[in-house]
Amino acid sequence: MSRPPLVFAAGVFYPGGEHITGWRSGADASSYLDLDYWTRFAQTAESGRFATLFLADELYVWDRFRSGIEHGTNVRLEPFTLLSALSQLTTKIGLAATVSTTYNEPYHVARKLASLDHLSHGRAAWNLVTSASDEEARNFGRDTHLDHGIRYERGAEFVDVVNGLWDGWDDDAFVFDKSSGRYADRSKLHVLEHRGEHFAVRGPLNIPRPVQGHPPLFQAGASEAGRALAGRTADAVFTLGGGSLASGQKLYDDYKRRALAAGRGADDLKVLPWFSPIIGDTEADAEERFRELAELTPERVQVDLLAHYLGVDLGERDVDETFTFDFDHEGFNQSKSGYKAIADLLAQRPYTLRELAWEVLRRRFTVGTPDTLAAHLIERYENGAADGFILMAPTLPDTLTRFVEHIVPRLTDHGIYPGEYAGDTLRENLGLARPAGRYAA
Amino acid sequence: MSRPPLVFAAGVFYPGGEHITGWRSGADASSYLDLDYWTRFAQTAESGRFATLFLADELYVWDRFRSGIEHGTNVRLEPFTLLSALSQLTTKIGLAATVSTTYNEPYHVARKLASLDHLSHGRAAWNLVTSASDEEARNFGRDTHLDHGIRYERGAEFVDVVNGLWDGWDDDAFVFDKSSGRYADRSKLHVLEHRGEHFAVRGPLNIPRPVQGHPPLFQAGASEAGRALAGRTADAVFTLGGGSLASGQKLYDDYKRRALAAGRGADDLKVLPWFSPIIGDTEADAEERFRELAELTPERVQVDLLAHYLGVDLGERDVDETFTFDFDHEGFNQSKSGYKAIADLLAQRPYTLRELAWEVLRRRFTVGTPDTLAAHLIERYENGAADGFILMAPTLPDTLTRFVEHIVPRLTDHGIYPGEYAGDTLRENLGLARPAGRYAA
Structure with missing residues (x-):
């Protein structure tokens, strides 16, 4: 079997770009609350056949230091509302929202993702984070955030509950038969009745199973607990980029080994290093x-x-x-x-x-020309250090535009990047199979 | 001062219409997960100058009885994702989402509503419910739901926290000055530091103050605790319709008195009885x-x-x-x-x-012709029993379409219903002033 093609995610945390002062170089920051700004971002990424958008997120304002308010850009639109609006202005690109498993309830999250997946005809995804700052804790009734180990335990159980809720209705559970008046088939409903360490969730979910079965799950945890969870449950991991090829290969192999150890295929877990390029005409x-x-x-x-x-x-x-x-x-x-x-x-x-x-x-940025940057990506992909990359453009919209204009064609010409989308759902465009329900015959 | 014009909200709970088997008469139920169905609904309501859409909601599937699964229609898209998508396909109509204050966190809710309000340029609203079924409790870690009194205490504190988070940034707190690098003015930030009986929320919220200041708050609670909360905090109440004119007047007066007692104006709290008509060509x-x-x-x-x-x-x-x-x-x-x-x-x-x-x-429905139904609405409006109505069309899309075609023109001709939208924000179209922040000078 040939290697699956290279994939890209177009990520964003600060609305003006990954560089904390990227906002001083691009569009006017007052436009960050307007959908037009994000539509250009999404449509540019879609023109470059990015598999997905990815909205990084945190649940607080970085006001630990005075400079965070004066100069920081850490206010933004909420991911689900933003992605849902964008679902109507794009047709192929995935829509990935960050979800904190520490400060959310699995019932709400399963439902929102299913809803976004239906509205986008199979393009929703989620990025699991466990939240790691006391500032976030203080917005949700706690003085300090949960310990690392507990956060990941809760995160693992959260994923299990969400998947279980999605699987509660078989794909063909809804009959919609006007003549008989039968709306759903009771035998195709499986009530979850989850009672675990962190959650008690009965179900069923009040929305049919998502188009993708399970909208893809992304993770970025690099600790032992984070890697263990990703190996068992993630469809893609975002890893730190920028180190040596050898360190990238080591990390890549580690994740693949964990997927295999969990009884999955190596291709079932995509490894996507972080890539934040400064693109110059010359070095x-x-x-x-x-x-x-x-x-x-x-x-x-x-x-x-x-x-x-x-x-x-x-x-x-x-x-x-x-x-x-x-x-x-x-x-x-x-x-x-x-x-x-x-x-x-x-x-x-x-x-x-x-x-x-x-x-x-x-060190957050990779500085080069389209030739050297494309060569860097090709090297990582061809030598077992990456299945693709998450592009965190330091400035927006210009770095993304330059990437699509100058780097994407080099990758396509090299034969490793698709000239068109493989399908209509994000799973298809990531080369991931659609999972059957846990109760399916 | 003349009476503010009549207003309508277009509500929906069951996707096929308010009648539990409305789905057997209208569009194919498989379309309820597709935005096209909802776009027609929203655009029809907008063509009738409805002030707002209103998505009723619950957080469970009605499976207490077997018939609820076999014949019920209680699966649906999640309100915020659906309304956010619709925000891009409408221009004037409000977008009201139901929020349970019992099973949500105020930080998330304040943020989602602010985000929807920015994306829609001032058309977001929320309908506060306190959730009243054990089935909902069991999806959120409890065996039984909270007692009525506690639910409303929590609801009242929830509203206070959400408003406080919205007011945390003054309207002009964000400077966005590229040349100086100043993003925000620290002196225009007010950290909430809320510590109450039910919530501890520090703030600040990670999104600027909503376009409407406070997106309008709707409520429907009819108990003493519900009315008390509405009198102090709601911008509109949905009341039971269908009774006698005298009972409608009594209810109307009760809410208005409560608003006045809370130091507000009578027009600051709109009373909108529920109206679910079966529209025939003849009786x-x-x-x-x-x-x-x-x-x-x-x-x-x-x-x-x-x-x-x-x-x-x-x-x-x-x-x-x-x-x-x-x-x-x-x-x-x-x-x-x-x-x-x-x-x-x-x-x-x-x-x-x-x-x-x-x-x-x-008794859930009012049966009549366009003439008798319009006369009913006019009578209630002109005799102090209603400021407007929430239309819960028993069947969709046809009852809404018939209402807009046959009843709306009679109300406009009568001079009590506007021929065009008063403004671009929901507050403008409800005739409600934009509130200043609690810290504003």
């Missing part, structure tokens, strides 16, 4: 574009971002002194992979705080 | 249409519906015997107003179970 132009963006980012924001990743306040530190930090990998309770990446950097050589903040910002 | 044709629909409803469904309203199982009762029932108004914990209406019926004369089930079904 020098690309570096210049990065520098321009970085210089638009107040140093306070750069330092506060680093402080955020480390879970501390660095407000009193001198930015010109050599930066030392006492890492506590066991006790740290936000994103463990980002934390470790910073520890790895500091293990290589000394940095001042200013240098480290800059370097951490720098 | 005989209308009665025939009612009978045809009723006869499509299996007797088992009629009896089970009555049993549902009474909170018991009537499966063993002989349908031909005189029906007796021991009402317990204090202890009953579902919809108290529906319960009382049945008690009132039985107090008038004896009924067999079959007769009572038929009569309870019959």
Whole structure:
């Protein structure tokens, strides 16, 4: 069997692009609340045959530091309402919403995803996150967020409940027979009656089984618990990109092994590294574009971002002194992979705080020309480090437009990227089979 | 000051229409999951200058009795995803989603409504319900639903938190100044820090203040606790229609008095009785249409519906015997107003179970011709019993279409119904002022 073609997801967290000050370079930020802005984004991605849109999300405003309010862009439209509106202005591209399993109820989530899947004729997907900040906890009745292990336990049970609710109605449970007056076939309904550690959900769900059976499930957890859950349940994982080919291959193999160990096929779990390119006409132009963006980012924001990743306040530190930090990998309770990446950097050589903040910002992006960037993607794909990529355009709409105009054709010409959509549903366009219901004969 | 013009909401609970077997008379029920069906519904209502759509909702499948699965139509699209999709296919009509304050978190709800309000340029609204069935409780981790008093306490606090979150950002808090890099003005942010009996929500909300300030709040609670909450907080109440003019006036006056007692204006709380017409070309044709629909409803469904309203199982009762029932108004914990209406019926004369089930079904509908139905609406509006009506079309799409074609012109000709929309936002079209933020100077 030949290798499934390369796939792309078009992701967005900050509305102006993945770079925290990307908003200063593109469309006017007042347009972020208007659907026209997002329609252009979605339609551009669709013109580049992206398998899916992906809306990253958090449930709070980043106001831990003053710079987060003054300069941050962390207000945005809610993913389901936005994607549902976009479902009527697109025809092929997937619509993936981020869902926190810590601050949601599985009944609501199963229902919203099923509804979006019906409205889009099979293009819904979800990205499971477990939420890792105290700020989010405080918007939902808690003072601190749940411990890492508990969050993933709850997340695993959440997935099980959602899948069970979707499977509660067989695909052909609804009869809709006007002449006899029979609406549904009771024998094709399976009441869930779930009673677990974290949830008690009886069911049935009040919407028929989704078009895709189970809308695809994406995850990004890189910790042991996160990888274990992804190996068992995810259809695609978003991984950190940007490291060496060898580290990418190692990560790729790890996820594939976990899928196989869970009794699934290696192709059932797509590995999609994060890719956030600064696209220049020449290498020098690309570096210049990065520098321009970085210089638009107040140093306070750069330092506060680093402080955020480390879970501390660095407000009193001198930015010109050599930066030392006492890492506590066991006790740290936000994103463990980002934390470790910073520890790895500091293990290589000394940095001042200013240098480290800059370097951490720098490492989120891959800087190059269409030729070098396409070559990077091809290398990762052809050497077992990626099934595709999640494009987090640092600036919008221009990076996405440039990517579709200049990089996509190189991948198509190379024969690894499709010239048209494979089908009408996201599962078809990801090369994933439609799952039968758990009660299906 | 002249009386504000008559307003209509186009409501829907069962996708095929308010009559439980309306689905047997109209569009094919398989179309209920497709947006085309809903687009026709919304556009028809918009062509009749309805102020708003209104999606009634529950969080369970009515499977208490076997007939609920076999013959019921209680699966449907989720309100926010459906309304958000419709926001792009309509331009003037409001988009009201039902929200259970018992099984939701105020942060999520404030955010979704704000998002829908921005996407629709000021047309979002919500209908607060407190959820009154054990089936719903069992989908959200409880065995039985909360007591009536607690539900309304929680509902009141929920409204307060949602309004507080919306007001957290002043209307002009976002600066979006590319040249200085200032995104927001910290002095125009007010962190909620709510700590109450039922919720602890810090804020701020991660989306700017809604276009309408506060998207309008609808309620339908008819109990003392429900009316008290509506008097203080609702912009419109949906009341039971169908009784005498005098009873409608009494109810109307009661709500208006409560609004005045809460320091609001009488016009700040619209009273919209429920109106579910069977529209015939003649009186005989209308009665025939009612009978045809009723006869499509299996007797088992009629009896089970009555049993549902009474909170018991009537499966063993002989349908031909005189029906007796021991009402317990204090202890009953579902919809108290529906319960009382049945008690009132039985107090008038004896009924067999079959007769009572038929009569309870019959009383949901007003049967007449365009002339008599328009006269009914005019009488209620002109004599202080209604500011408008919520049309619950028994069959869709045809009752709505007939209403817009035959009844709306009579109301416009009579000079009480607008010939065009007053504005672009729902608040404008309901004649409601836009509220200033609670922190505004």
